[in-house]
Amino acid sequence: MFLRTQETLPQQLPLRLRRALRRLRELQSYASDTTQNAWDYAASYRELRGFGLTHNDFRFLVVSGWIEHQQQLTAAGRLHRSLEAVDPLCFSKQSRFVLSSRGAALPTLPATCSTITKPPPISPLQLSPDGGARKQARSPSQSVLATRPSWRALERELWVGDVIVKQFRWPAPNQELVLAAFEEEGWPVRIDDPLSPHLDQDPKRRLNDTVRCLNRKQLHHLIHFRSDGTGEGLFWSFTKSTSSLLQASAHPTGKGRR
Template sequence: MAVRQRRDEVAVSSIQNLQQVLSLLCRANGYARELHVDRWQFAVDYDELLDAGASRTDLRWLVASRMVDHALETTAPGSDKRSFSPLVSTQLPLETSFVLSDIGLARCGLLAEESIAPASHPDRHLTDPADAAATIQQSTSEKPVNGSPTPRVVPEWDPHRRELRYQDKLVKRFRVPAAIQELVLNVFQEEGWPDFIDDPLPPVRHLDAKRRLQATVKSLNRSQLVPLLRFHGNGCGRIVCWEPLTDVM
């Protein structure tokens, strides 16, 4: 828990220091949404982010923390559509372009709007990165009226008993092996139950990863002894989220 808290503190500090850079990426994402085009068509160039105040180290942190996706622009002269080639995380050539990832959108408060809000002027959907930082900090603790932080209530997965509990109530017990569901729960438990995790399932040839993740989420919600938790995706098929259905009395 201490490691996760320290990691969140680093993320908050880094986001606060990159307000102008994240605002530029948020604005680019907003333009893409307004025109109903893929976000990569408004990918931000390397030099634009440097001009906005980012250093190479900042960009490496954004990539390593999966706040942004990056790729090499390969658009042919005269083409009416931008094209890109994937890069490994350690590659940052000068022709690199960047977009906010699903994780970056979530941390900047844009992920929910990305899937449900109608397109309008992008400035209406911009979130001040300072507010995003506060959102991350709030997600790690809840403050009562007196202002002193209290631990965030999260589920508990026991891989040995193969039991999932929430506020001491047994939510789900696996009596037969369910390797894929258990893998998701293992990752949530190891990460300290963040609001969402990346799809942890290893790729399988000829198997649609998005549909497999959707089926896994449905299975996690099915057959709960006490229906207290809801697992869901974000519409892109790349992350798993969780939330309590109701406060336990």
């Protein structure tokens, strides 16, 4: 359950909600800069769905009093929109949304998970069998595994240390979006499904297909991805060969960066 404290709540929201609220804040600033009505820059239902919002996410934001909802009557593309008040919890393709006065008073939403400085996440292979962090000194192999993966979006490459794991020569939007979400979150063990919903695709099947593609054609098989079983999130972990491969890459005679 989310805490209702206004000052801390934005940092505890799922990534998809924070992204949507940041977008609404941007649109609000457009309206302010051009001295127009906020509803002239209202976000469409389809646009916010693109951030991964579900029907219940919309309900949560409306009931929490952070966004307002009306229905557009004029055709898309008109400079000024004609809208009417509707049932605030019934959404359609004509639904339009703006930040409420309460939503506008929220603290600036962070670009990443949190503005609080946090220690680097523990690698999945640094956990004891019961899930707790190991207290004893780490062996050289454990030190190697403390290196978190790195998704280099411009080069479209996934690395662990000096070893390249995967390189995309052609666009792979779903895989790249998942890797970008892991990178933004700091590579926690699990993230929520970041893929935008499509009405003609089953989200659980699409996530499973993306996971299979992420595990295929790795140049060095160092990372294994898997669904959390609910279709709402996915995990990552190092493979058994990660330690030896990374140690070899650090050795003068080992494989280094291309």
